[in-house]
Amino acid sequence: MRDGQPTVLPGFGLTLGFTTFFLSAVVLLPLAALVLLAASTPLPQLLADVTSPRALASYQLSFGGALLAACINLVFGFIIAWTLARYEFPGRKLMDAMIDMPFALPTAVSGIALTAVFSVNGWLGRYLAEYAGIHVAYTRIGVILAMTLIGMPFAVRTVQPALLEVQRDLEDAAETLGAGRWYVFRRVIVPAVLPAMLTGFTLAFARALGEYGSVIFISGNLPMKTEITPLLIVIHLEEFDYRGAAALGFVMLAASFVILFAINLLQAWGRDRLVRRGS
Amino acid sequence: MSITLDQLTKRYQGVPVVNDVSLEIGDGEFFVLLGPSGSGKSTLLRAIAGLSGLDHGRIALHGRDVTHVSARRRGVGLVFQNYALFRHMSVGENIEFALRVRRVRAAERRRRRQELLRLVALEGMDERLPGQLSGGQQQRVAVARALAHQPEVLLLDEPFGALDAKIREGLRRTIREVQRELGITTILVTHDQEEAFAMADRIGVMNFGRLLESGKPQDLYTRPTTRFVATFLGAANLILARQGADGPRWGAWPASVHNSGLGIAREREVVAVVRPEEIEIARSRDTLCCSNYLGHGVVEEVLFTGALERTRIRIEETPDAPILAHTNGDGAVLLEATRPQFEQREFALSPGQSVTIGVRRAHVLPTPLSSFTVCAPNSSAAERLAGNPLLLDLSSRMKTRVRRHVEPMLGGSTPLRETPAPLPGTTVIAARAEVASDVNWLLEHGVEEVLILPEHAPSPKRVLIHWTGESARSATLAVSASVLRHLAAEAIYVDVLPEQTPAGERSSGIRSLLDARSEARVTHGLEIRTEMRFGVAAQALEQQLDESPGQMLIVGIASASQLTNELATLLARPRWPVLLVHREREAPAHSRSAA
Numbered sequence: 001m002r003d004g005q006p007t008v009l010p011g012f013g014l015t016l017g018f019t020t021f022f023l024s025a026v027v028l029l030p031l032a033a034l035v036l037l038a039a040s041t042p043l044p045q046l047l048a049d050v051t052s053p054r055a056l057a058s059y060q061l062s063f064g065g066a067l068l069a070a071c072i073n074l075v076f077g078f079i080i081a082w083t084l085a086r087y088e089f090p091g092r093k094l095m096d097a098m099i100d101m102p103f104a105l106p107t108a109v110s111g112i113a114l115t116a117v118f119s120v121n122g123w124l125g126r127y128l129a130e131y132a133g134i135h136v137a138y139t140r141i142g143v144i145l146a147m148t149l150i151g152m153p154f155a156v157r158t159v160q161p162a163l164l165e166v167q168r169d170l171e172d173a174a175e176t177l178g179a180g181r182w183y184v185f186r187r188v189i190v191p192a193v194l195p196a197m198l199t200g201f202t203l204a205f206a207r208a209l210g211e212y213g214s215v216i217f218i219s220g221n222l223p224m225k226t227e228i229t230p231l232l233i234v235i236h237l238e239e240f241d242y243r244g245a246a247a248l249g250f251v252m253l254a255a256s257f258v259i260l261f262a263i264n265l266l267q268a269w270g271r272d273r274l275v276r277r278g279s
Numbered sequence: 280m281s282i283t284l285d286q287l288t289k290r291y292q293g294v295p296v297v298n299d300v301s302l303e304i305g306d307g308e309f310f311v312l313l314g315p316s317g318s319g320k321s322t323l324l325r326a327i328a329g330l331s332g333l334d335h336g337r338i339a340l341h342g343r344d345v346t347h348v349s350a351r352r353r354g355v356g357l358v359f360q361n362y363a364l365f366r367h368m369s370v371g372e373n374i375e376f377a378l379r380v381r382r383v384r385a386a387e388r389r390r391r392r393q394e395l396l397r398l399v400a401l402e403g404m405d406e407r408l409p410g411q412l413s414g415g416q417q418q419r420v421a422v423a424r425a426l427a428h429q430p431e432v433l434l435l436d437e438p439f440g441a442l443d444a445k446i447r448e449g450l451r452r453t454i455r456e457v458q459r460e461l462g463i464t465t466i467l468v469t470h471d472q473e474e475a476f477a478m479a480d481r482i483g484v485m486n487f488g489r490l491l492e493s494g495k496p497q498d499l500y501t502r503p504t505t506r507f508v509a510t511f512l513g514a515a516n517l518i519l520a521r522q523g524a525d526g527p528r529w530g531a532w533p534a535s536v537h538n539s540g541l542g543i544a545r546e547r548e549v550v551a552v553v554r555p556e557e558i559e560i561a562r563s564r565d566t567l568c569c570s571n572y573l574g575h576g577v578v579e580e581v582l583f584t585g586a587l588e589r590t591r592i593r594i595e596e597t598p599d600a601p602i603l604a605h606t607n608g609d610g611a612v613l614l615e616a617t618r619p620q621f622e623q624r625e626f627a628l629s630p631g632q633s634v635t636i637g638v639r640r641a642h643v644l645p646t647p648l649s650s651f652t653v654c655a656p657n658s659s660a661a662e663r664l665a666g667n668p669l670l671l672d673l674s675s676r677m678k679t680r681v682r683r684h685v686e687p688m689l690g691g692s693t694p695l696r697e698t699p700a701p702l703p704g705t706t707v708i709a710a711r712a713e714v715a716s717d718v719n720w721l722l723e724h725g726v727e728e729v730l731i732l733p734e735h736a737p738s739p740k741r742v743l744i745h746w747t748g749e750s751a752r753s754a755t756l757a758v759s760a761s762v763l764r765h766l767a768a769e770a771i772y773v774d775v776l777p778e779q780t781p782a783g784e785r786s787s788g789i790r791s792l793l794d795a796r797s798e799a800r801v802t803h804g805l806e807i808r809t810e811m812r813f814g815v816a817a818q819a820l821e822q823q824l825d826e827s828p829g830q831m832l833i834v835g836i837a838s839a840s841q842l843t844n845e846l847a848t849l850l851a852r853p854r855w856p857v858l859l860v861h862r863e864r865e866a867p868a869h870s871r872s873a874a
Binding site for chain 1 (some may be wrong): 325328329330349350351352353355356357359361363365366376377380381421423425428429675741
């Protein structure tokens with residue numbers, strides 16, 4: 001690495017030093033503080049804190065909801081990205097710009113907007129409740145809806161450039177070789193954009209897991225039912241129970257790290273397969 | 280026949296990108312489609328593969344009509360310029376793709392894969408990924424992949440475009456060997472004439488969506504029938520010569536021309552093709568050893584390119600000097616010549632040197648349009664007319680000259696003083712209210728083709744062809760073919776029958792339509808569509824021309840009187856470009872066909 005050709009930025013030593021410093025100051029130090037704080041709690045109490053039924057229910061909702069939201073985004077994000085990348089239609093640019101809206105809105109605003117639409121008196125929620133008997137606001141469906149909305153731009157924006165890169169020629173080649181549309185989709189297009197889809201999935205999942213602002217508006221925050229872990233942490237904080245908050249935070253941290261690391265490994269493996277060099 | 284294309288037309292936003300292409304390719308033939316970018320050759324190839332639809336026409340592969348068969352069932356193999364390999368699959372998986380789709384058993388797949396890898400000289404590369412291979416190797420994989428399902432036809436779309444010269448050479452040879460070994464009918468698309476010469480059994484040259492000519496490489500090179508093919512296949516000097524009863528002349532001196540291609544009794548201007556290697560350069564006229572004297576010139580530029588020396592010579596423009604058709608834009612008229620080493624040793628050239636030029640061999644194009652002469656009552660009007668966009672388009676695409684001629688008689692006030700000198704080439708005049716009198720005057724003075732241009736005529740998308748009087752028929756078709764080769768437009772021959780034609784005579788009208796079509800196709804390689812109208816010719820044509828913008832009319836007449844009688848209303852104030860072809864007597868038949 002070091003002895004390679006000169007690059008635009010100054011040497012390896014300087015950049016690595018900066019990377020380490022930056023990561024430490026912004027990511028590692030606060031995390032270490034959190035771990036220390038949690039570790040200073042006596043173990044039995046720590047275990048009791050993190051395995052209380054209320055905490056367990058909140059994990060289930062937070063991780064399960066985030067996972068489900070990321071899955072929904074994986075599918076619909078792909079479809080949206082496909083439409084935007086492949087077709088030319090009036091209003092395409094406008095639609096393209098609208099994808100980023102959830103990025104720009106303060107999350108509380110998204111939460112309020114969703115509640116206004118999906119509450120029992122809301123524009124849509126009224127009819128859903130009346131005709132389908134589905135209640136969105138103040139239920140787990142609402143939580144997942146908020147998480148989906150917040151993660152959607154990630155899923156679209158990661159897949160879109162990858163789809164633009166898949167040459168039309170690839171599909172044409174597959175077609176002349178006798179492949180049907182579904183076969184082409186499964187064997188040619190999806191493998192080509194899979195790494196990007198995984199990245200989008202990861203980002204959407206991480207974002208949904210950490211989401212707080214919009215979820216608390218639409219979830220109703222019923223303990224054991226619609227209470228997400230971040231909210232439980234805030235509740236602990238409001239009771240000045242910093243140790244309890246840190247303990248829960250530690251669990252979230254550990255779990256999300258394991259999940260993200262696993263997905264990263266999966267991606268690295270996929271990338272390897274795609275551009276294996278040398279040997 | 281392996282591949283039969285019948286009048287294929289594909290339009291893009293109204294403009295034909297593939298324009299009435301008909302072609303037959305024999306079993307095991309290696310056919311090269313050659314043309315500049317945008318000539319429609321790739322679109323044609325995609326249409327044969329079934330990847331793009333057609334607006335008109337039929338495609339048959341091995342006698343089976345596949346016009347409406349999807350790409351996946353056509354049984355063609357297609358190779359792309361950018362390889363289009365599946366990057367997440369290994370070389371072996373790529374090659375087996377078509378077999379996997381067809382659920383071929385694993386053992387059979389493996390056997391086929393080994394066979395194909397041997398064929399393209401990539402044995403043992405099965406497990407590699409495309410990303411690990413060089414460009415040349417990737418293209419070999421693409422060829423193997425395209426052959427896996429044993430297609431009836433192999434289509435190659437600029438397969439060497441992304442490769443450097445050395446690798447190109449090797450891959451060319453491989454593809455040619457594979458093609459011979461399998462005996463598979465192949466079409467290769469390229470813009471590189473050297474590649475076309477190196478690989479083709481037969482070459483088809485395309486421009487503006489039309490297939491202009493097809494034939495053996497040598498025939499096309501030595502005896503092209505169109506100026507586009509003459510200049511696109513190798514370098515060519517286009518020289519305007521006078522064709523008389525006693526044969527063609529360079530300026531004032533007789534030229535010996537092989538295979539003149541035209542049987543013309545009357546004196547007229549023709550276009551001669553002189554290849555750079557057919558030009559002899561000598562110190563003086565007496566030392567010319569084996570060629571006809573062409574003229575004097577001054578060496579402008581000498582380039583050493585290894586085997587050959589390329590020279591550009593400025594011809595002195597004296598009244599009896601030959602005229603180069605092509606003006607290279609800035610008005611400089613330079614003759615291109617190449618000389619082998621031994622001639623360089625015998626007579627070394629340097630810029631500024633005065634030399635004598637001879638021509639060993641020339642070929643006269645059978646095109647009736649040689650050059651344009653703009654004719655206007657005063658010089659500013661002539662200048663304005665010479666700047667007409669359609670005329671500029673036509674002359675630059677035809678690589679020919681636009682001369683200016685001031686003729687006070689036009690506009691019709693001054694009495695005639697003397698008989699003017701004959702105007703060479705096609706006469707161009709501006710459209711105005713009494714343009715008919717201008718035309719009459721020109722016809723009386725021996726002009727045979729008159730192009731009438733309105734001031735703001737868009738480049739035509741459609742050209743209507745019509746003639747009154749059979750003597751103008753073949754000349755009109757020849758002129759139409761010549762014009763249409765340089766326009767992205769479709770051609771329609773319109774026959775107009777009187778309103779009360781009895782049913783019995785209508786069939787003869789239909790027969791004349793079919794005759795016109797087959798003559799255009801056989802003699803000029805031009806595909807035209809035909810339409811029959813009823814009523815008065817001038818009115819029917821006018822009505823059709825006013826239907827939509829971007830149309831042009833080519834009309835043949837046998838006598839000037841037809842102009843004042845039958846077609847008077849057409850010329851009252853033309854809003855579209857009109858090209859008049861006047862022939863009192865039929866010219867002798869062409870000695871050779873364009874096909």
